Amino acid sequence: MPFTLKPGQGVLYMKIGNHADEPLHEIIARKTREIEEAGFSFWGYGGNTCHPERMVQPFARSYEQRGGVIYLCMEPMDSKHHADPIRADEFSADGIVWEGVHPAINVLGSRFALVIKNLREERFDLPLAKTKVALGNSMGLSGTRYIRGRVDKACLEITEQTGVAAAEEPPARIGYLANLVAPYAVYVRNRD
Amino acid sequence: MSDQKEIDLRAAINAISDVVQNRPRPIRNFDQIYMKAGDMVLQSELVARWADEKRLAFIGDGDAISVCAAYLHKRGILNYGPSQIVVFDFDERICGAVTRFADKEELGQLRAELYNCLDPFTCDTRFDCFYTNPPWGASNDGESVKVFVQRGMEATRYTGEGMVVMADDEELEWTKRVLANVQEFVVRSGFFVQKMMPQLHQYHLDDAPNLRSCNVIIKALPVERALEASVAITSPDRLAHFYGRDNPPRVKYVRERKRLEYGKAHDDEYSFELWE
Numbered sequence: 270m271p272f273t274l275k276p277g278q279g280v281l282y283m284k285i286g287n288h289a290d291e292p293l294h295e296i297i298a299r300k301t302r303e304i305e306e307a308g309f310s311f312w313g314y315g316g317n318t319c320h321p322e323r324m325v326q327p328f329a330r331s332y333e334q335r336g337g338v339i340y341l342c343m344e345p346m347d348s349k350h351h352a353d354p355i356r357a358d359e360f361s362a363d364g365i366v367w368e369g370v371h372p373a374i375n376v377l378g379s380r381f382a383l384v385i386k387n388l389r390e391e392r393f394d395l396p397l398a399k400t401k402v403a404l405g406n407s408m409g410l411s412g413t414r415y416i417r418g419r420v421d422k423a424c425l426e427i428t429e430q431t432g433v434a435a436a437e438e439p440p441a442r443i444g445y446l447a448n449l450v451a452p453y454a455v456y457v458r459n460r461d
Numbered sequence: 462m463s464d465q466k467e468i469d470l471r472a473a474i475n476a477i478s479d480v481v482q483n484r485p486r487p488i489r490n491f492d493q494i495y496m497k498a499g500d501m502v503l504q505s506e507l508v509a510r511w512a513d514e515k516r517l518a519f520i521g522d523g524d525a526i527s528v529c530a531a532y533l534h535k536r537g538i539l540n541y542g543p544s545q546i547v548v549f550d551f552d553e554r555i556c557g558a559v560t561r562f563a564d565k566e567e568l569g570q571l572r573a574e575l576y577n578c579l580d581p582f583t584c585d586t587r588f589d590c591f592y593t594n595p596p597w598g599a600s601n602d603g604e605s606v607k608v609f610v611q612r613g614m615e616a617t618r619y620t621g622e623g624m625v626v627m628a629d630d631e632e633l634e635w636t637k638r639v640l641a642n643v644q645e646f647v648v649r650s651g652f653f654v655q656k657m658m659p660q661l662h663q664y665h666l667d668d669a670p671n672l673r674s675c676n677v678i679i680k681a682l683p684v685e686r687a688l689e690a691s692v693a694i695t696s697p698d699r700l701a702h703f704y705g706r707d708n709p710p711r712v713k714y715v716r717e718r719k720r721l722e723y724g725k726a727h728d729d730e731y732s733f734e735l736w737e
Contacts, residue, residue, distance in 0.1 A: 316667055316668070317489050317666075317668045320489060320490075320668075322705075322708060323489070323490065323704065324668075324705075327600075327705065327706035327707040327708065328706070330707060331706070364490060404599070404600060404705070404706050405599060405600075405668060405669070406597065406599055406666065406669040407633065407668060407669045408599055408600075408633070408635050409633055409634050409635060410632060410633060414632070419670070420667075420668070
């Protein structure tokens with residue numbers, strides 16, 4: 270049965286690719302192993318479009334309170350994103366209380382990380398024209414208008430039934446899916 | 462107001478560059494989002510002209526428009542500017558940057574006070590006008606803007622003028638709701654909207670790079686009103702979404718970690734590889 274998203278559902282959309290000198294398929298394999306060993310993993314990222322405290326945490330909480338699962342929908346793309354592969358050794362949900370990162374988890378070259386489980390390959394189209402930005406300074410803006418230029422990730426709400434391709438805009442080709450789990454997103458840092 | 466002269470644009474931009482160089486890096490958790498340099502030049506000139514020879518309170522000022530207005534005046538790039546400027550900010554790094562710059566450039570009319578706008582406003586100075594560029598209140602319909610504006614109106618004892626910088630975007634419904642709510646609030650507080658300058662400024666804002674802000678200039682109605690003491694703002698309704706959805710204020714002050722080498726590259730950023 271194909272994966273479907275319903276109107277009113279929240280999704281975190283993200284373009285993904287090679288990162289910190291590591292090919293995407295190796296990142297996926299490594300994250301899958303980390304989830305097996307630690308029970309969850311961190312998916313590293315940067316940029317304020319999905320700031321942990323201001324965006325992802327309130328977004329995920331509000332949808333989860335309504336009984337929904339928050340999906341991380343990842344669209345693979347060619348990327349030569351450069352970041353030094355420095356491992357984060359501490360994380361914090363609030364930027365005040367810091368804890369050590371589980372030894373099985375390696376999050377490299379990132380300022381923030383999503384907390385994920387159940388990472389799997391799942392191919393489906395996400396028509397961004399049928400989404401809107403769920404919160405923050407661009408709240409209400411169509412996903413298509415928002416995801417352009419340097420913006421490559423967003424907290425979105427599905428506004429219409431997906432499955433019927435939006436007429437004008439090509440959909441996002443989702444290749445991987447994961448469940449976001451509490452605390453949903455964290456700050457990470459390196460103390461060496 | 463003093464006679465205006467032509468402005469040396471190169472000198473003005475270089476002066477703003479001096480100020481930008483002196484600012485602490487923004488903390489996004491508290492909506493410290495810096496205005497782009499070109500807009501800072503124009504905004505500083507506007508503020509200096511609007512508040513010429515007046516006592517001006519800044520209710521928060523991460524952008525450092527206060528410093529720009531004072532510095533442009535001091536350097537003679539503008540021949541007008543406020544007679545006194547006090548920056549009230551809860552970030553000790555910002556207050557420290559203002560104080561250091563004012564000291565170095567001998568800006569006698571400029572000073573800063575550490576102050577959180579949720580506390581009562583108790584400064585003895587009666588200001589003629591105030592300026593604020595607060596958190597824009599996307600998630601609380603402008604309630605956080607109202608808090609800063611309230612403190613500004615208190616700074617003028619409800620008799621002066623204010624310049625309020627708020628988000629202003631044709632595509633985003635929330636900006637219209639915030640503009641309407643704040644205007645309703647200022648009218649209810651005994652002020653009126655004297656002027657609005659739409660969609661003027663842009664910011665270093667990666668999650669909304671095209672979002673602009675406007676200036677809303679307000680002025681007190683010429684009526685007598687009994688002044689009430691300023692009180693702390695504690696209502697959960699006003700604070701629940703202060704810095705965004707489900708983000709009430711938890712930090713009273715941002716404290717500065719003092720460094721001897723202020724303004725220089727920190728030695729934990731680099732190491733030397735020596736010639737053999």
